[in-house]
Amino acid sequence: xxxxxxxxxxxxxxxxxxxxxxxxxxxxxxxxxxxxxxxxxxxxxxxxxxxxxxxxxxxxxxxxxxxxxxxxxxxxxxxxxxxxxxxxxxxxxxxxxxxxxxxxxxxxxxxxxxxxxxxxxxxxxxxxxxxxxxxxx
Amino acid sequence: xxxxxxxxxxxxxxxxxxxxxxxxxxxxxxxxxxxxxxxxxxxxxxxxxxxxxxxxxxxxxxxxxxxxxxxxxxxxxxxxxxxxxxxxxxxxxxxxxxxxxxxxxxxxxxxxxxxxxxxxxxxxxxxxxxxxxxxxxxxxxxxxxxxxxxxxxxxxxxxxxxxxxxxxxxxxxxxxxxxxxxxxxxxxxxxxxxxxxxxxxxxxxxxxx
Numbered sequence: 001x002x003x004x005x006x007x008x009x010x011x012x013x014x015x016x017x018x019x020x021x022x023x024x025x026x027x028x029x030x031x032x033x034x035x036x037x038x039x040x041x042x043x044x045x046x047x048x049x050x051x052x053x054x055x056x057x058x059x060x061x062x063x064x065x066x067x068x069x070x071x072x073x074x075x076x077x078x079x080x081x082x083x084x085x086x087x088x089x090x091x092x093x094x095x096x097x098x099x100x101x102x103x104x105x106x107x108x109x110x111x112x113x114x115x116x117x118x119x120x121x122x123x124x125x126x127x128x129x130x131x132x133x134x135x136x137x
Numbered sequence: 138x139x140x141x142x143x144x145x146x147x148x149x150x151x152x153x154x155x156x157x158x159x160x161x162x163x164x165x166x167x168x169x170x171x172x173x174x175x176x177x178x179x180x181x182x183x184x185x186x187x188x189x190x191x192x193x194x195x196x197x198x199x200x201x202x203x204x205x206x207x208x209x210x211x212x213x214x215x216x217x218x219x220x221x222x223x224x225x226x227x228x229x230x231x232x233x234x235x236x237x238x239x240x241x242x243x244x245x246x247x248x249x250x251x252x253x254x255x256x257x258x259x260x261x262x263x264x265x266x267x268x269x270x271x272x273x274x275x276x277x278x279x280x281x282x283x284x285x286x287x288x289x290x291x292x293x294x295x296x297x298x299x300x301x302x303x304x305x306x307x308x309x310x311x312x313x314x315x316x317x318x319x320x321x322x323x324x325x326x327x328x329x330x331x332x333x334x335x336x337x338x339x340x341x342x343x344x345x346x
Contacts, residue, residue: 041220049220050227051262093216 030109033102037095038110046114052090054083057114066119069110070103070126071133100127165309165334168288168316183314186283188244188273191256196242196271198314205311205338206240207331209322210284210291210303212247213259217298218305222322226307227263230270232332238339241270244284246291246301248274287316307331311338 025031035044038056042048046057056062061083062069076094080087098106104126111118169181188196207229211219226241233239245251256272263270274280284291287308294302309318309331317338320331 039221040217043221043224047224049224050264052223052259053220 027105027109027112029102030105030107031113033098033106034109037097038106041092046110046116051086051088054081054086054088056110057116059083062110062116063118066111066121067129069107070100070129073098073103073106074130075133100130103130163337165311165317165338168319180315181286183286183310183316184283186275186279188271188275188280189253190267190271190273191253191260192267193253194267196273200271201240201242201310201312203312204238204240205309205317205335206242207335208242208244208287208289208308208310209306210244210246210287210289212245212299212301212303213251213255214247215299215301218323222305222307223263225322225325225328226270227265228325228328229307229332229335230265233335234269236339239335240268243270243272244280244291245272245274246280246284246293246303248277248280288319309334309338 041053042056043053046055048055054061061081065072072092073095077092080089082088101123104121104123107121107126110116111120167180171181172179183198185198190196207226209222209226211222213219223243226243229239230241245256251272251274253274256274260267260270260272281291284303287310289306289308290302290304292302293300305322307320307322307328308316311317318331318334320327322328
């Protein structure tokens, strides 16, 4: 009985430790791709660079343009945009190297990092969104 | 119980020794080759230069008289490391905002596109003051020669993203035009150390307040 109890206890403890440890990162591919393709401008902590590159962490623009994120990543952005009250007018270069799955992973990483608590997106949604690029703008 | 105390004391001893030493008063090294002329050491000294900053002002060695400065090379269209390095330069800018003895200078490696107007746009977007942080352009040859003197890599290379190969290193130059410290501008911890080096250099009383 004690054996079973201690087994259950340690399994529970192990699982808890796994999920709370610093290295636990549910969006691994997203993070790697972000750090490779996006962090050069938006910085690895998502804070951007003053008035040159907008933040993705706690960004109102990110929250309000969820349906356009996939298109922005694939085709870049030329418009002048306002993020958290600040105007950004430098064009964003397209990230053409990413496929639909990778774009999904990047968005999910961004949506759940640096204090962001935005929706979880699915690959099918991203595929649909990419069909409509250019129509909404 | 006594045993435990004794053991933990023994364990801690080396660490106490390690942190106890006053490494702070150690002088910063001088970088580069040292020549001996008439029995006196002659260090690698930064040559005269003349560039134009974001406000169309002439920036020369005189601009940095009695000051120490941090220098890096970059270009405003840089798609790779520059924003990260600039983020670290901003940390230094913020820390020494009120200290006139510390100045920053960013030399472009792309004078063709980085005109005064473009540099002005960049500096304004970074929300920095010209007298504290000069973004300079000028004669291409001289820009590249100066980068060499700071031990920084700067060259045109069509095979890399953006067309220029350049280092992300920050260089600390003292009031006597000597190179005293460097840090990888992509590593926040190295920049922490560089700021400690700046403090150490400032503690040197030869720099006027």
